Amino acid sequence: MKEYAKDFYNSEAWRDCRRSYAKSVGMLCERCLKKGLISPGDIVHHKIRLTPENINDPTVTLNWNNLELLCIECHNKEHAKNARRYLWDGGELRPPRSEKISRKSVTGG
Secondary structure, eight states: OOGGGHHHHTSHHHHHHHHHHHHHTTTBOHHHHHTTOOOBOOEEEESSOOOTTTTTOHHHHSOGGGEEEEOHHHHHHHHHHTOOOOEEETTEEEOTTSOOEEHHHHHOO
16 A cells, blocks of 8 residues: 555545445445456555545545445556556567567666
8 A cells, every 4th residue: 555545544434435336336246246257355446546645535535436345356457557567679679569678768878
């Protein structure tokens, strides 16, 4: 958990919101349900990622339109697709599935 988010995630407001939201969607993973699968929901996920700029904005943090209940697998997939990973390939650093970035542009040399 990011340092700037600790107070929010430990707050009574978030605990109440999270509990109420999960109950409102039947305690089941919303993405699995869309695929016709039944999986218990484990994590109330923010669709708009929380940042230092919006962490104190309840229209983002506590807004049910910005939440979805996910199982661990769906939550991990969501965060994996946003991960920044690069490959080192013969002196070049390149992001997977995109254009190559030369070593010069990364090191400034």
